[in-house]
Amino acid sequence: MGETQSVYIMLSDTGTLFTNLIKTYTKAPYNHASISFDQELKDMYSFGRKNPKNPLHGGFVKEDILTGTYSRYKNTTCVIYKLEVTPREVEKMKRIMDVFIRKDDKFLYNILGVVGVSIKEPIEFSNSYFCSQFVSEVLKRSGIKLWDKLPAMVTPEDFRKSNQLELIYEGKLFDFDPVKKQIINH
Template sequence: MNHLNYVYIMLSDTGTLFTSLIKKYTKAPYNHASLSFDPHLKDMYSFGRKNPNNPLNGGFVKEDIENGTFSKYRNTLCVIYRLKVTDREKEKMKRILEVFQRNNHKFLYNILGLVGVSMKEPVEFSNSYFCSQFVAEVLNRSGIQLWDKLPALVTPEDFRENDRLELVYEGRLIDYISH
């Protein structure tokens, strides 16, 4: 049976120096994108800090709201969307994520990709992603095409502006997980 269910996309702003610098340039309220399979965001994935204390050590991360980077930034603001997907699309996403998890050490944070987005020129390296590029890539490889552009050009703001995503929550992350 191919009934519909959801995946969740969270956009966030931790308020760190790094995110403040990005925000100055993008003028967008959120600068980090994550993908989750459940509304409680227990299994959430992205490209970001591997160690909450070191913004320069980035790569593929399974994010943990209660103990990871987000736990250090109690006033993190977020917006959470859900996207209708079929069982098959969701299964494909999970298989793609298993590959990322198994090869975790091979993936790097695509810092140059951020520069590429700003110049509207995709900068792609194999095994290298920034957060919104990663989420868009997983969706794309699962057969879900939300935009007419390469994942390497997708920004968190593109998710906010996509009418296929349904708003679930906006506010402080800590208030969302505690309700």
Template structure:
């Protein structure tokens, strides 16, 4: 037997909050991972963190992708057991999606059909939970009696074939492959001295840190870094009365 993992998440974005207000569900995004550490994580969502309207098939990256913009996202992780043959078929399906990712788009119209119980199918288009349910169905794991176009992230919660293995803050998930990262709210200012020392050791001397905290910016933390610097400079200017 092999295992795959379903990640249900809530990033706290405006879009997510709007959906949550309508559905009253704690999680409104679904992703499918082929491994427990979330390295091979797939879904339909934003292609770029800054553009919520350009969506499609994505291999999600928890370190440098859209999730990295929301370090306090919450999640629930479920394990689904399947035969090795079904797992291999699922792998082939996901490889086909990845190979032709440019031909797939986010099914925004399909979202409108869910509350009215009227499935809206758009060619080569899926929304997140529709995609997860559909690829599992094609692999031989049909979890629902209804069409995939009506499956919501909340439908996966409490399903008898899914075992909950974790629920809480996403970046505290114990099996996550990434190491600790800097969070803007965690420090008053970024530890630049430690960061530069780390960079000299790794980039110049070729010494890789094995223990201790790794100081690194995620994609979405560039802007918070600038805000922190500007505020610090403002306090200095005010003190010097410049």
């Protein structure tokens, strides 16, 4: 199979009230999904809190482990997967991401979509996503198909069950070596 590159999918649990509420329903260990273009998780994106202190103000975010929401939740647990993709697929993903970055104020957090997953009915709005829907949409638009379901129906748990992803780490986010090195050098 020619040259490949890696992208990383991180599923996480900050242990906040909001995430614990979701967990009581999903019974899944992780309820937030992000996609990163590097193993150090410096170039990582998702749909989540715009402001670490306000769970209700959500949208497209470039996540910063050292200064963003995660910095407030030092006991965050996570699982990190590696996905081998072609350079062309990475290029497509980055182009899609550029649109989100340039128009980030146009995108909203799809809280109703989360409800939709729970009632097994996709609830989609244009420019509105929840975290796992966003990651799934980016992969799908780049030609990567992990499941036979609409992005609006994909949960973080679906990533855990995908046999196309290679598990590279599970544990506390701040104990992940590439993150630990950043903290030391910060």
